[in-house]
Amino acid sequence: MEATASRHVPPRRSSVEPPALVPALSRALTLLDRLAEGRQPMTLARLASELSLPKSSVHGLCNTLVSFGYLRRQDDGAFMIGPRVMCLAEAFVHGTSVAQEFSALWKDARTAPEETVLLSVLNGAEVVYVAARNGLRPLGLAFNVGMRLPAHLAATGRAMLAWHDEAFVRRLFPGPTLVRMAGKGPKTVAELMKELTLTRRRGHSIDDENVREGVYCIGAPVFDATGQPVAGIGVCIHKAMLGSDHGERQRRVVVEAARLLSRRLGGELPLPESAPAARRRTRS
Structure with missing residues (x-):
């Protein structure tokens, strides 16, 4: 019986190829990120050390970024973020919609959350629900896009x-007393x-039954990228369904969704118990 000669078959490439990166541009952006984080x-010496790059390479990167306005050199020779980055930030904020990014967030996830997740924005002393992502479990509650609720209760x-x-809060609520809906709340x-x-x-x-009894x-x-709280993400369930973890699973879903959406908007979610002073700048 004649033996069949085996042919070498090259390994099949993945259908998703990693993007080709430009090394010099990657190093420049990493340098900007490091300065922004710090x-x-x-x-120059510290940047070279932290980026594990030769001083000559970092010197060239810094000079280029300074010439374009993305870095600024101090009198003592140290480098800091330059004013040109504000043009990028403003362009990003101008072209970003929180509701659109909320929808894109769940599209990227490709899976529905267990609970229905709601998105609202402030409108005076009220919240307006602007989007919702239906979950695997039916909500069983009448939360519709466009619905308004008192912000101090929701x-x-x-x-x-x-x-x-x-x-800012006192301007929204100038009276000595606040309205209540279900007999609870401040x-x-x-x-x-x-x-x-x-x-x-x-x-x-x-919100422990502040808006509706049993909810x-x-x-x-x-x-967002300016450090402003521009929206709120929430999950509402029947209190009887909290379970033995007292809502810990739902809390994780809400906080993680808020963290991811904030990052899509160029912002960051503050850590619990962190000082809010840097985050509490209000709009004029």
Whole structure:
């Protein structure tokens, strides 16, 4: 029987090839990222050490970035982020829609969350629900896009209010008492301020039957590239369905979604118990 000669078959390439990167551009962007993370000027020697690059290479990168305005050289020779980056940031913010990015977030995930996730924005002293991602479990609650609720009662509203300063909150709620919907929730602005402090410490807000009897909601803030809380993400479930973990699973879903959406907008979610001063700049 004649033996069949074996042919060499080259390995099949993956259908998804890694993108080709330009080394010099990659090093320049890494340098900018390092300066942005450090938030302080850095010398040429320190940049070379932290990037594990020769001083001559870093010197050339810095000179190029300085000439284009993306870096600025101090009198002592240290480098810091230059004003030209603001043009990029402004262009990014101008072309970004929180509702569109929310929809894209779940499109990229390719899987539906277990619970329905809601997105709202502040409109005066109210929240307006602008988007929802239906979950595997039916919500069983009438939360519709366009619906409004008092911001001091809704979990997503408190999540946003907590990272504004007290003056901003008091302008929204000038009266001595606050409206209540289900007989629970803060009755005065002083009580609301205490609840917002607790929200910052936890890193998320809780609506325990403040809006509707038997309904438990968890909310987390969404930040944009300017550090502003521009939206709130929340999950609402029947209180009887909290389970033995008291809503910990839902909390993780909400916080992670808020973190990912913030990053899509160029922002970052603050850590629990972090000082909110840097985040509490209000819009004029």
